[in-house]
Amino acid sequence: MSGFQVMLNETQTKELQRYIFELTNEAVQQAIHNAGTDKEFLNQKEMSSWVGVSSNTLRSYVDEGMPMIVIGGRNLYSKKEVSKFLLSRQK
Template sequence: MNTIQIVLTDEQLDTLQQNVYVTVSNAISQARKDTALEKRYLRKKEACAYLGISNNTLDKWIELGFPRIVIDRTLLFDKQAMDDWLMNQA
């Protein structure tokens, strides 16, 4: 089996990693925008689906300061605030 080895400088590797991160982040953001969830405020189950995570993971994130809104015992999540929080975690 033939192999090809590509040698990159540290600067080239950093640039490549940054470009991949931005491309993937943009693709995820666009995919979320394209979902059927067009409303801004989501209930917990909808938030889990929007984020692609389990209920348990969301509970752990809430303990870490994940943004949420509680109105008369109703738990809601703002998509904009969730996206901002996630971007700040990176």
């Protein structure tokens, strides 16, 4: 495979760097959004995954006092409040 070189002046180099940075930033932001990590509230399945425990374990945490919001029959969990709850149990 033969290579080739592209010669850019300083302005073109800076513009290319800016363009690559913008593309990378957009891709990272989209990945964060797609992963759901930008959401403040998670459903039970998402929260179980976020904490790294099973749904049954998450329910037992609720029985122990972990905050949960019920809206229209759906259980939602605040990442901030769940973090506080878990850290309060730190030994």
